[in-house]
Amino acid sequence: MKKIALLPFAVIAAMFLSTAVPADVQSLRGYKLNAMAKKPANVKVVNVKGGIERSYKLQPPMVPHEVDKYKINLKNNGCMKCHSEATYEKEKAPKVGDSHYENRDGKVLKTVSSRRYFCNQCHAPQMSADPLVQNDFQGAK
């Protein structure tokens, strides 16, 4: 009985003790675990003319421009201002992929299928940030 009554105190004591980090432990980020995080770098979305190369086959192409002005909601899809079948030629923008016009039964639709409506689920703009940890990943060419 006495042991059970002491348990909460033991837990609290353990919590306090565990906050103390050994001074010699270094994080992958290059500074001590208990040090304040560095101010995040002021990175911007990169604009790449001609698009960003794919890293592997069937990769959804990345967005080579800013997208903050375009909204995707129930009423409108800002991406389709340039990338739709009706506007891509005039705007010299890549057209939405053919697969995006198929519904789940394989029927080809006139406009983009609703299951492909939210472009930014797969297509993401890229930031001018260096990787936090260096790596030697090579994309499939």
Add this chain to the structure above:
Amino acid sequence: MSKRKKRGGLFLVVVGIVTGVVLWGGFNTAMEMTNTETFCISCHEMEETVYQELRETIHFSNRTGVRATCPDCHVPKEWIHKLMRKIQATNELYHKMFGTVDTPEKFETKRLELAKNVWRSMKKTNSRECRNCHKFIYMDLDRQAPRSSEQHDPHYWDAVDGKTPQKTCIDCHKGVAHSLPEGFDPAADY
């Protein structure tokens, strides 16, 4: 003319001038009072919908801290055009009274029609209100994103050469400050 009559005439002129200045000044002050954003968004019809959308755009928040308020884009700067717009706005009072767009839902169903009105008038005036701030001759195309400068280039040179550009700002820049209406067709010519 007697001295008394002369004095009376002078008095009338002075009173006339003072009354004129007061009335004219009062009229313009009242008009300017209705020409502020605070006045525009004192109606919830504007505050809950279009104003909230503006807050997310570059015309509200940007790197230099210069921003556009409602009247900067929706009321002409020149006095005579401003007066005409203000007379038109009396129609808005009627709709305010009858609550035509007094809920966000009602506003949404009317949005395409309302937007079309604005686009039409902007096209008619060659985007005059845009050009109060944005002028081709001061534009540095090299500082723009590659796509922007490419698109602006022919119009820029038209403007520099004093020709009438084939397009006006609103032709391409619809929905820069507010959400586009449901059913907006980017390929259509509004």
